[in-house]
Amino acid sequence: MPVSALATDLYQLTMIAGYLHTGRHRLRATFELFTRRLPPHRNCLVFAGLDQALDYLQDLRFGADEVAWLAELPVFRDAPAGFFEYLRSFRFTGDVWAMAEGTPFVPNEPVLRVSAPLAEAQLVETALLAILNFQTTIASKALRLVDAAGNRPVMDFGARRAHGIDAALYAARAAYLAGCTSTSFVDAGRRFGIPLSGTMAHSWILAAETERQAFVDYADLFGARTVLLLDTYDVAAAAEVVVGSGLKPLAVRVDSGDLLSLARQVRKILDDGKLSATEIIVSGDLDEWKIRSLVAAGAPIDTYAVGTALATSEDAPAMSGVYKLVEAEGPNGMRPVFKRSAGKSTRPGAKQVWRVLDRGAAVKDVVALVTEPPPDGGDALLQPVMRMGTRLAESPALADLRAGCAERIAMMPRSIRELERNDDYKVEERIPNP
Amino acid sequence: MPVSALATDLYQLTMIAGYLHTGRHRLRATFELFTRRLPPHRNCLVFAGLDQALDYLQDLRFGADEVAWLAELPVFRDAPAGFFEYLRSFRFTGDVWAMAEGTPFVPNEPVLRVSAPLAEAQLVETALLAILNFQTTIASKALRLVDAAGNRPVMDFGARRAHGIDAALYAARAAYLAGCTSTSFVDAGRRFGIPLSGTMAHSWILAAETERQAFVDYADLFGARTVLLLDTYDVAAAAEVVVGSGLKPLAVRVDSGDLLSLARQVRKILDDGKLSATEIIVSGDLDEWKIRSLVAAGAPIDTYAVGTALATSEDAPAMSGVYKLVEAEGPNGMRPVFKRSAGKSTRPGAKQVWRVLDRGAAVKDVVALVTEPPPDGGDALLQPVMRMGTRLAESPALADLRAGCAERIAMMPRSIRELERNDDYKVEERIPNP
Numbered sequence: 001m002p003v004s005a006l007a008t009d010l011y012q013l014t015m016i017a018g019y020l021h022t023g024r025h026r027l028r029a030t031f032e033l034f035t036r037r038l039p040p041h042r043n044c045l046v047f048a049g050l051d052q053a054l055d056y057l058q059d060l061r062f063g064a065d066e067v068a069w070l071a072e073l074p075v076f077r078d079a080p081a082g083f084f085e086y087l088r089s090f091r092f093t094g095d096v097w098a099m100a101e102g103t104p105f106v107p108n109e110p111v112l113r114v115s116a117p118l119a120e121a122q123l124v125e126t127a128l129l130a131i132l133n134f135q136t137t138i139a140s141k142a143l144r145l146v147d148a149a150g151n152r153p154v155m156d157f158g159a160r161r162a163h164g165i166d167a168a169l170y171a172a173r174a175a176y177l178a179g180c181t182s183t184s185f186v187d188a189g190r191r192f193g194i195p196l197s198g199t200m201a202h203s204w205i206l207a208a209e210t211e212r213q214a215f216v217d218y219a220d221l222f223g224a225r226t227v228l229l230l231d232t233y234d235v236a237a238a239a240e241v242v243v244g245s246g247l248k249p250l251a252v253r254v255d256s257g258d259l260l261s262l263a264r265q266v267r268k269i270l271d272d273g274k275l276s277a278t279e280i281i282v283s284g285d286l287d288e289w290k291i292r293s294l295v296a297a298g299a300p301i302d303t304y305a306v307g308t309a310l311a312t313s314e315d316a317p318a319m320s321g322v323y324k325l326v327e328a329e330g331p332n333g334m335r336p337v338f339k340r341s342a343g344k345s346t347r348p349g350a351k352q353v354w355r356v357l358d359r360g361a362a363v364k365d366v367v368a369l370v371t372e373p374p375p376d377g378g379d380a381l382l383q384p385v386m387r388m389g390t391r392l393a394e395s396p397a398l399a400d401l402r403a404g405c406a407e408r409i410a411m412m413p414r415s416i417r418e419l420e421r422n423d424d425y426k427v428e429e430r431i432p433n434p
Numbered sequence: 435m436p437v438s439a440l441a442t443d444l445y446q447l448t449m450i451a452g453y454l455h456t457g458r459h460r461l462r463a464t465f466e467l468f469t470r471r472l473p474p475h476r477n478c479l480v481f482a483g484l485d486q487a488l489d490y491l492q493d494l495r496f497g498a499d500e501v502a503w504l505a506e507l508p509v510f511r512d513a514p515a516g517f518f519e520y521l522r523s524f525r526f527t528g529d530v531w532a533m534a535e536g537t538p539f540v541p542n543e544p545v546l547r548v549s550a551p552l553a554e555a556q557l558v559e560t561a562l563l564a565i566l567n568f569q570t571t572i573a574s575k576a577l578r579l580v581d582a583a584g585n586r587p588v589m590d591f592g593a594r595r596a597h598g599i600d601a602a603l604y605a606a607r608a609a610y611l612a613g614c615t616s617t618s619f620v621d622a623g624r625r626f627g628i629p630l631s632g633t634m635a636h637s638w639i640l641a642a643e644t645e646r647q648a649f650v651d652y653a654d655l656f657g658a659r660t661v662l663l664l665d666t667y668d669v670a671a672a673a674e675v676v677v678g679s680g681l682k683p684l685a686v687r688v689d690s691g692d693l694l695s696l697a698r699q700v701r702k703i704l705d706d707g708k709l710s711a712t713e714i715i716v717s718g719d720l721d722e723w724k725i726r727s728l729v730a731a732g733a734p735i736d737t738y739a740v741g742t743a744l745a746t747s748e749d750a751p752a753m754s755g756v757y758k759l760v761e762a763e764g765p766n767g768m769r770p771v772f773k774r775s776a777g778k779s780t781r782p783g784a785k786q787v788w789r790v791l792d793r794g795a796a797v798k799d800v801v802a803l804v805t806e807p808p809p810d811g812g813d814a815l816l817q818p819v820m821r822m823g824t825r826l827a828e829s830p831a832l833a834d835l836r837a838g839c840a841e842r843i844a845m846m847p848r849s850i851r852e853l854e855r856n857d858d859y860k861v862e863e864r865i866p867n868p
Contacts, residue, residue, distance in 0.1 A: 006621040007599045009591070010632030013620065014656065018634075021655045024641060031637070069624050075632075075659055118641055125635070126619075129594035130602050137597075157443070160563035161752045163571075163597035164604055165441045168564050171597070185560075186447065187440040190503050198444030198509075200452075201559070203465070203759040206771040207458060207552055221455045222448065225509055231775045257776035284778075308752045317751035318595045318742045325637035337640040341665045342691035344718075 002059040005090065006066050008126040014075060016087075016119045021080040025119035028334065030327035030350045032110035033128060039137075039316030043425065044104040044416040046143050046405065047111045048174045049135030051101065054391050056127055057094075062087045092120050096386035099353070101396075102139070102177055102405025103381060104412055106427055109353045109367055111136075113382060118328070125323045133321040134167070138174035141288075141313040143409065145306055146179035147417045148288040150295055153181035153303045155197050157283055158311025171311040177402050179409075180310070192398045197305075199227040199253045199281065206232065212241050219247045227251045227281065230266065239266045243273030251279040251302070259284065260299045267300035281305055287314070288419055326350060347431045354378030355411075362411045368430040375428075436493040439524065440500050442560040448509060450521075450553045455514040459553035462768065464761035464784045466544035467562060473571075473750030477859065478538040478850040480577050480839065481545045482608045483569030485535065488825050490561055491528075496521045526554050530820035533787070535830075536573070536611055536839025537815060538846055540861055543787045543801055545570075547816060552762070559757045567755040568601070572608035575722075575747040577843065579740055580613035581851045582722040584729055587615035587737045589631050591717055592745025605745040611836050613843075614744070626832045631739075633661040633687045633715065640666065646675050653681045661685045661715065664700065673700045677707030685713040685736070693718070694733045701734035715739055721748070722853055760784060781865045788812030789845075796845050802864040809862075 019025035038045065067087045070076055076083065094116025105111055112132065114121050145154050156175040159168035172188035182197040183189065189196040200218060208214035211233060219226040226249040230238035235254055242249060252270070254262050259282045270278050279302035282294070287309035294301055308314055324346045327334050336348030354366040356377050366375045374380065385392055409417070415424035453459035472479065501521045504510055510517065528550025539545055546566065548555050579588050590609040593602035606622035616631040617623065623630040634652060642648035645667060653660040660683040664672035669688055676686060686704070688696050693716045704712050713736035716728070721743035728735055742748055758780045761768050770782030788800040790811050800809045808814065819826055843851070849858035 003599050004621050006624055007593075007602065008620055009593055009618040010620055010623075010630045011618065011634055014632055015634055015638050018638065018652055018655055019641075022642075022651045027641070029637075029641065066624070070620075073623075073630070075630070075656070078655065078657065080655065122635070122637060126593050126602075127599060130596055130599050133595055134597045134601070159441075159443060159560050160755075160757075161567055162564055163568045163601040163746070163751075165437050165561060165564050166600035167568070167597040168441065168560075184443040184445065186442055186444050186504075187438050189444075189507075190440055190500070196444045196507070196509070198446075198448055200445055200449060201556070202773045202775070203463075203556060204449050204452065206759045206773060207453075207461070207463065207762045208456075209764070217456045218452055221452055221512065221514070222509070223512065231778075232773045234774070255775065256778045308754075312597070312746075312751040314751055317597075317746040317748055320742075321594075323594075325640045328641045330643070339636045339640060339666045340668070341636070341689065344665075344690045 003056045003127055004066065005060055005062040008123055010075070012123050012125060013070065015122055017076065017079045017083050019119045019122070020083050020086060026117045027329040028115065029118040029121045029325060029329065030113060030115045031121050031125070031323050032326050032351065033112040033132060033321060033323045034110045035107050035319055035321045036344070037107050037320055039319055041315065041419060041421055042140060043418055043422055044106055044140070044412070045136050045319060046139040046178050047099045047103045047105055047136055048101050048139035048177050049132040049170070050098050050385065051395050052135070052170065053128055053131045054096070054386055056131065057092045057096065057124060057386060058389060058391055060090070060092045060124070062090055064088065091389055092124060093117065093389040094120055094386070095384065095388065097382040098385045099381045100383070100404060101401045103408050104416060106365065106425060108347070108427065108429060109365060110351050110382065113350060129321055129323055133319055135170055135174040136321065137313045137317065137319050138171045138310070139178040141310055142175040142178035142180050143417065144288040144419060145291060145310060148291040148295065148419065149304050152301070154179070155303060155305040156180050156183040156185070156310055157305040158307040159185040161308040162311040168311065173398060175310055176398060177405055179402070179406065194398065200229050202229065202232045205229065211238060212245055215242060215247060216245055219249060225250055227253055229253050229255065231256045235262045236265050236269065239269040243269060243275060248275065249278050251281050253281040253283060255284045259301070260294055260297050263299045263301050279303060283307065292419065347429070349431060351431065353381040355381055357411070360411060362413065364426040364428060366428045366430060372430060437490045437561055438500065439494055439496040442557055444509070446557050446559060447504065449556050451510065451513045451517050453553045453556070454517050454520060460551045461763040462549065463552040463555045463759060463763065464547060464549045465555050465559070465757050466760050466785065467546040467566060467755060467757045468544045469541050469753055469755045470778070471541050471754055473753055475749065475853060475855055476574060477852055477856055478540055478574070478846070479570050479753060480573040480612050481533045481537045481539055481570055482535050482573035482611050483566045483604070484532050484819070485829050486569070486604065487562055487565045488530070488820055490565065491526045491530065491558060491820060492823060492825055494524070494526045494558070496524050498522065525823055526558060527551065527823040528554055528820070529818065529822065531816040532819045533815045534817070534838060535835045537842050538850060540799065540859060542781070542861065542863060543799060544785050544816065547784060563755055563757055567753055569604055569608040570755065571747045571751065571753050572605045572744070573612040575744055576609040576612035576614050577851065578722040578853060579725060579744060582725040582729065582853065583738050586735070588613070589737060589739040590614050590617040590619070590744055591739040592741040593619040595742040596745040602745065607832060609744055610832060611839055613836070613840065628832065634663050636663065636666045639663065645672060646679055649676060649681060650679055653683060659684055661687055663687050663689065665690045669696045670699050670703065673703040677703060677709060682709065683712050685715050687715040687717060689718045693735070694728055694731050697733045697735050713737060717741065726853065783865060785865065787815040789815055791845070794845060796847070798860040798862060800862045800864060806864060
């Protein structure tokens, strides 16, 4: 379902009225989307959400009823002639350059550049930021969780704590893009082909006469796919029930308590019961720090399932992504522009981001004006993705984006994945902060 | 647009298959939605999102294509006869009791109770939690911001940092419910009748030849509604431009820098320029602590606009809302059930929450089994809102819910709105934690 054209801030519409009033609405403008700083602890962010952003731009229309509603707002009482007609026939006709989804990036690097008539480029700011800030935030968090887990799978179990139904869907997408192996959210499986995983809830156990019966009933139906939840009453006792019942579940899950000690107890009970092939999944308020500590302790845990920390990026639920005018058409052609606000100044001019590679390994990034020559060994991260309002390629398969993300991450120095800030990766900015 | 029936966790569907397999799907079950603890700093939460939750329940259907897709999943290869037919004809036929939106509550108080056939009550867990956890989180944050601002308006400017487009919409709704005065997000104005507010972006200034021209052009169009943004270059200089141009804007906005000192400078320049009626709006990474400090310093600020902190509840982006089985039908009728998981145990039996009032002021809450007599002066917070899958009332107007929220907040002791944790408000739990 297309995003409403009213999914924007009021000032975008009042400015469009103003641009029409002053005749500037068709002047060409270039905006860049970037972040000024990294959220706490992060050494990079992972760009995500482009596919939804391009769909939004390509499908953007005002419904007749939406324009009629706007026309009743007092703020538009004196709107210039043609404002409502402009909205009725509105299309996004701009060009867009962007990084590939799954590209790691750092502050002051544009991840997306829009060149369009001023009024069009202005309208889309709010939705572009909401879509891209959110998915990028989650993908960046997912990278940390996946990295902390080493080569063990990380499942997304966060739907119930996501910021609504849509956020659950796109959080699952961003998490898988950045390396999570599956999601519990069924709609994300259907829409994006993400592998689904699930176990059972405590209610399954509670609704049965006994825990043993609950396990047996489930295994009877799901056979070799059975995953049993052990912590409804007592974890060790439940593990003994599994062994004693002669079940051979694919895995068991522990969702509370001291996960290290419980995983060790359960592992021993399963091994003693000839269930060495049965894996252990843990969940319950996990984050990258807890996972790292469990991995470091050699916990016999095969899979980590993460909810809240992942689906809300709990320690840093927002990134400071902004969308800023860097070039505007004036009487003498395009001119670079910038603001000087305290702590929030911008760098003028349309830019490219070069990732400088040495034998396949990224050694630094260079941010330079598009008119400057590329640095030696530089790979241009911003590529054209939309021309005159039309996408240049079909929606890519998420699995392909995920593979590309893994490749791009692998090219970066290990330090960008560290859980603590190190500021190791260098960016050379050829555009001095004016 | 209705929420997809696939907006659920996989295990809800595998459990439904299991309930069908064991013939338990039609047994009556009662689930309660509550939180075990408050997020950091909070002394209460504000219940929000019920209207969307009830719409979800009432409209819940599986599309034929959705069921066909599920039927292809390996996990359902051995699903019991009738599973897919059950989904195709699925309707939510349960009863729901809930607190009114805008009711302040504390841990271990059910805010919503579902009684339904087990399979139905199970399926809806994920979406109910996603909807209610999110809006409740934002409404609770909004209360803090509004309270910190005293009687000054707080505007929601957070759409671009919300967790996607839908989150922007519902964050605006929850914020207004809990006392914010307006939103910048146009779609929220249209759908919920929330007053809209907006100013201008830095790009409006940058796209013009001069800052003065940008101000004059805007005022020419918006007259007495004009709000001018002062911090594109230099705030004091911009304020002088406003005065020098003879404009009489409704307000000016400062979005960066030392807001206390800038507000004082701007106020003086405006007053000296006979613009005492022009108000000052501030924005820029505000939260309740910064607002409280500005208010305490006597900053001449008329309105606070809050983005990230509000739309993501940045310091606590999730609440630990859960949905737990408390009663299940067995061979001998309904029986209370509970789990004993470490730190995550539940209290058995269907409950009511009583707010005990003394001359209109809440003195404590009592959580008791529905079968127990009410305490003296007790007001029952859980009221029937849905019977056999049908809402008992139309969707209420948001403005009415907002007024009700203000009344309910006013009945509570001042301490529940304090920014630091005080654990002042008492809850008597008549159901011992087993």
